[in-house]
Amino acid sequence: MRHLIRLALSMPLDVAARKAVGFAAKRLKNRLASILLRGRCPYPPPGGVMRRRLQRPVSWAAGSIVMDQWRNHRFDLLGSGPVRVAHGETYPGFDGHRYGPGARLPDDWRAAVVEAQWPGGRDRAMTILALIDAATYCPIDWQVDFKSGYRWSIRTLGGSIAYGHHPGVDVKVPWELARLQHLPSMALAFAENRDFALVREFRNQMLDFLGSNPPGWGVNWACAMDVAIRAANMLLAWDLFRAAGATFDAAFESELASAALAHGRHVRANLEWNAEHRGNHYLADICGLAFCAAFLAESSEAADWMAFCRTELSAEIQRQFLPDGSNFEASTAYHRLSAEMALYTAALMGGLSKSVMDRLSLVARFARDITKPSGEIVQIGDNDSGRFIRLRCHESPLDMSSLLFLSEGLFGQEDAVTPESDVVRQLAGRQFEAAQPRLRHPGTGAVELGGCSRLIILPSNPAALDGLEAIAYPDFGLFIWKNARSFVSVRCGPIGQNGNGGHAHNDQLAVEIEIDGINWARDPGTFVYTPDLVARNAYRSALAHFVPRHGAAEPARFISPFRLEDKARAKVLRFGPDFVGRHDGFTRPVQRRVVIEGGMVIVEDWPGVGEKTVRSPQELSELWGLSLPFSPGYGLRLSAR
Structure with a gap:
């Protein structure tokens, strides 16, 4: 709620008022729609014909361990580690926050899954789930965050789903699984090993999802983007299986065509x-x-x-x-x-x-x-x-x-x-x-830095910095020197999304250095979004990056979890044999020069005084206070930087 207040305060009064009215109207509309739609069947009628797009099989030698995990409904997504996703499971929790477990399903699990839904779609959902042809099939719990254990209700209209409302809860976890991105890989594995159990598992997982997630309801219909990505993956997976020689019964393909229609209509309307x-x-x-x-x-x-x-x-x-x-x-x-x-x-x-x-x-x-x-x-x-x-x-x-x-x-x-x-x-x-x-390189004219601090980074093998190629991406704001052994880059440019900065960090003038496979300085990544807003901002902070410092000040405010103030206005002044750039995020402009010469990377910051030399990544991290654990992907955090 605090970030919403900050966001409102950052807007002109009339814009904030208009958005507040729109938000309230949307909530009221969703509440009324939820009441009116409970008795209606959300599924399009079964039927329709699917068109194939692939002419020949595509294969890939996927590991048998991974396929076995997917057949047993064990998924490793967004830092979860391999986790069995089923009703009634207990999950490890996130950062000390743990919810659930939900109810276990009885032997007649189809009836229990259907009973949890609103009456309008129950008959159709039961028809779909009845097509699952494995007596021992264990249904996936599609509504659960299988890191924290928090579970959303299938009776909540997708547009009314709340997230970011409880600590440790991450809506991206069920969304990631429900994108069904493992199914195309399953199809490629079938083309390679001809294991028809994979065809059956694909069919049953699809029917499980369709019968357990009536169109428009529950967490997996909350975001049109995820609905769209799911549609592409389930359709491509079907085509990959067909191209590899799999066949499916008419009832299944009828339901798949209906699902494609439901997904398309939902996306078009949202x-x-x-x-x-x-x-x-x-x-x-x-x-x-x-x-x-x-x-x-x-x-x-x-x-x-x-x-x-x-x-x-x-x-x-x-x-x-x-x-x-x-x-x-x-x-x-x-x-x-x-x-x-x-x-x-x-x-x-x-x-x-x-x-x-x-x-x-x-x-x-x-x-x-x-x-x-x-x-x-x-x-x-x-x-x-x-x-x-x-x-x-x-x-x-x-x-x-x-x-x-x-x-x-x-x-x-x-x-x-x-x-x-x-x-x-x-x-x-x-x-x-x-x-x-x-290819466009910024100007190479003279730039006066005045009094500055000087940091000399001295690798053990200076020859690794020989023969670097200068590469500029001025529209993005990234300037690179690289060869077969080394990589040095400087970030300097727009914050993205036409000034919204929804996915930008306070990283202007940040330097990244890799030499002979060793990271001397690197961006720490992202870690997570809404389950931990403190961590979210820590990874966005200037203090997490190898940037010019002004005490603990940030060069731009974090207006919301997905908006950054467009204050720094970084600008490259020169790039070629060296880089010079500036930003205006502090009380006075700051400039940074980076040059690679004599087997050294030299970083000069203005205003500043003094000179230091570092001979190891550890020295550099300690000097700049770069202590955040490195995150190579969402939900992942390594023990050391």
Whole structure:
């Protein structure tokens, strides 16, 4: 509630009043809708024909251990560790906060699951659950945060779902599981090993989800983005199974077609559009809706969806991907998420202009350039480990190889054969020519720093810093030197989302250094969002980054968990053999110069005095007070920085 008050106080009075009235009206509308819709069946009638998009099987040698875990409904998501997700389970809790357990289901579990729902959809839900053909099948508890144990009610309308309201509770956990992103990997494993038990498990998990989550109700219909991502994954998984030779009964495919229609209608009615600050959520809405339109049999409704999506995707690619190929949300991890969505969907729908495809062809170059010699990306801004379609299970959140493979399938070499390149090439039916990037470096004129502090970083093998290439992304605000052994970057640029800063950190002028696989200085990551707002702000803080300091002051206020004050206004003054940049976030402007010479990385901050030399990452961390545990992905926190 406090962050909502801060957010309101940051707005002009008329804007805050208008938003407050809109918020109250939405709550009233949802409450009335909940009452009126309880007696209505939320499912579209069964029926319809699905259209296949893939012509040949795509395989991948997934580990048998992972497949066994999924068959036993054990999932490892967002830092949970392998956890069995079932009704009545006890979960470990998050940061001392533990809820539940919920009720265990009786032997007649179908009746119990259906009875928990409102009367209007019970008959249809029972029909769906009755199609599950395994006598020993144990239903998944789709409504539970299987880290904290907190459980949402299936009788709450999706638009009325509360989150961020109890300590330790993370709505992203059930959302992540309900994206069903493990199902395409399951299909690839079936194509590799021909284990028909995987076909049966896919069918039963889909029916379990559909019968336990009536459209519009419960936590898994609260966010249109997650509904859209789920739609794309369940439809692609079905197509991958079919391409590999699996067959399904008519009743199942009828329910799947009905589900695609329900998902498409829900997304179309709940588009996350905002005139100023729409971002990856709206992009996901468009992409998931396009998958529904592409896989459903031809109809005027599906045709209208596809026409809408083609127009909107074209506009959003040009809007959300900057001229240098980077994403506009000031986050390297969200760059991957949005790029995946755009690439898969552009391939699926076709018909996009050359200028749009040219812009899209540049996204892989950015991903490649922000990858350090260790294979991990530099984390700038938030990292919620979000993906659109994950064809390989248990990829590192900091490994962008799959995005590079995806782009190669659409724009690259004919002989590039990976699951990502194969799928996207089949969806597109062709390859496109990649645009040549226009390299832009800021000016190289003289800059007067005056009196400054000087920090010399001296690696054990100075030769590792020889032959560095300077790479600039001025639209994103990232300036890089790299070779096969070393990576040095400086963050200096816009906070993203047209000044909203929803996924930005107080990291202006932050330096990241990796030499011979050793991280001397690195962004600590994100850790979590709403379950721990103290940790949320700690990981966003300037004190967590290798930036110029002004005591414990922040260069911009945290207005809300997903809004950063646009105060620092960082600007690069020079980049080439060295970097010079400034920001205005403190009581007076600060400037930083970074230069690599004589086998040393030298960091000069103005105003300041004195000179220090560090010869190890530990010395640097102690000097700058960089003590937060490193978070390589959402919910993950390593013991040491």
